[in-house]
Amino acid sequence: xxxxxxxxxxxxxxxxxxxxxxxxxxxxxxxxxxxxxxxxxxxxxxxxxxxxxxxxxxxxxxxxxxxxxxxxxxxxxxxxxxxxxxxxxxxxxxxxxxxxxxxxxxxxxxxxxxxxxxxxxxxxxxxxxxxxxxxxxxxxxxxxxxxxxxxxxxxxxxxxxxxxxxxxxxxxxxxxxxxxxxxxxxxxxxxxxxxxxxxxxxxxxxxxxxxxxxxxxxxxxxxxxxxxxxxxxxxxxxxxxxxxxxxxxxxxxxxxxxxxxxxxxxxxxxx
Amino acid sequence: xxxxxxxxxxxxxxxxxxxxxxxxxxxxxxxxxxxxxxxxxxxxxxxxxxxxxxxxxxxxxxxxxxxxxxxxxxxxxxxxxxxxxxxxxxxxxxxxxxxxxxxxxxxxxxxxxxxxxxxxxxxxxxx
Numbered sequence: 278x279x280x281x282x283x284x285x286x287x288x289x290x291x292x293x294x295x296x297x298x299x300x301x302x303x304x305x306x307x308x309x310x311x312x313x314x315x316x317x318x319x320x321x322x323x324x325x326x327x328x329x330x331x332x333x334x335x336x337x338x339x340x341x342x343x344x345x346x347x348x349x350x351x352x353x354x355x356x357x358x359x360x361x362x363x364x365x366x367x368x369x370x371x372x373x374x375x376x377x378x379x380x381x382x383x384x385x386x387x388x389x390x391x392x393x394x395x396x397x398x399x400x401x402x403x404x405x406x407x408x409x410x411x412x413x414x415x416x417x418x419x420x421x422x423x424x425x426x427x428x429x430x431x432x433x434x435x436x437x438x439x440x441x442x443x444x445x446x447x448x449x450x451x452x453x454x455x456x457x458x459x460x461x462x463x464x465x466x467x468x469x470x471x472x473x474x475x476x477x478x479x480x481x482x483x484x485x486x487x488x489x490x491x492x493x494x495x496x497x498x499x500x501x502x503x504x505x506x507x508x509x510x511x512x513x514x515x516x517x518x519x520x521x522x523x524x525x526x527x528x529x530x531x532x533x534x535x536x537x538x539x540x541x542x543x544x545x546x547x548x
Numbered sequence: 549x550x551x552x553x554x555x556x557x558x559x560x561x562x563x564x565x566x567x568x569x570x571x572x573x574x575x576x577x578x579x580x581x582x583x584x585x586x587x588x589x590x591x592x593x594x595x596x597x598x599x600x601x602x603x604x605x606x607x608x609x610x611x612x613x614x615x616x617x618x619x620x621x622x623x624x625x626x627x628x629x630x631x632x633x634x635x636x637x638x639x640x641x642x643x644x645x646x647x648x649x650x651x652x653x654x655x656x657x658x659x660x661x662x663x664x665x666x667x668x669x670x671x672x673x674x675x
Contacts, residue, residue, distance in 0.1 A: 310611060311604050311607040311608060311611060312596070312604075312607075312608050312611055312612075312624070313596065313600070313626070313627040314595075314596070314624050314625050314626040314627055315624075315625045316615045316619065316621035316623065316624060316625070316634075317621055317623040317624075317625055317631070318619075318620050318621050318622065318623070319623060325620070325622075427618065429618075429620065431620075435617070437613070437614075437617050437618070438667060439613060471669055474637075474669050475637065475638050476637075476669075477637060477667040477668045477669060478667050478669070479667055480663070480666035480667050481666075491620075492622075495620055495622050496622070
């Protein structure tokens, strides 16, 4: 069987066309919904809380010490089955591998852009709460190779742990240290009866962070820390001029963490 | 043809080895559907009908996950118009609360190991 260049190219061209058209239709099929039903946002019973851009204002003047923040951290970590690895009794030297969604640090660590050498003794002694800033330009979303971290239309930066491959690019990308990697199986550090049996845990090898309680907002509830703060943390729509956060921002001088990086954090601090 | 015997013997051996799973399959017992305990209340209806759930539950779960996490659509309205909260842990496992006799039995028979339970909490409420 002799083939010349012309007949080879003809067959090759036809094959490529046939394959690509066939594959194209297959790919379309794979993406189509399998379920015969429909999807709705309206939850059963409660109205979801909606916003164009969720944001948080923390009134740090109303918190006196680290103990004041403890109920908030406990509420958050209980709600999401976050293990307590630092200082845990059964620790195997994993002190530096703690998981944190909401945590505390000193002023100069929280706001390194504020470079005043001489701070008031009060500010120096105070601790500040930190969480994921749910940036408008989130570097973690940009660097995630699997789209496991993504930004919702309402401004919340959240995660799909199913897709996380544990590459930790997001941890390198996040300038706020808001992401924690599960170096060990987190269930080892949770009680047999998990704090919130309605919420999953995470597994070894995925990254996790604060999600602004997106699953609670969708059910019409405020985030766990906001609920536990008793009005000291405000949460609302940044694009609605009448929202509590916009009112708080209009009445108080606020700062954000590392604003010079241009990530546009969504967590504001009244100092 | 050179080395006729060796070549033919090689081809025969190749065919036998390749088809051996079929020969072994013929002689062993036929596949039996595992006897699973679907749920306690027999009158309750699942999200979709049994045939669909049996064949497509994994795709349905994937779709539920994407809808809930990425679109914020946390309610599923089935073909009959009934509404369900989208949640493996809080909807599916409410009825299908016997993990060993429901999920595990079928998955083991079919030799699949889904790792749902490394994160999702099993019905008994513990990890």
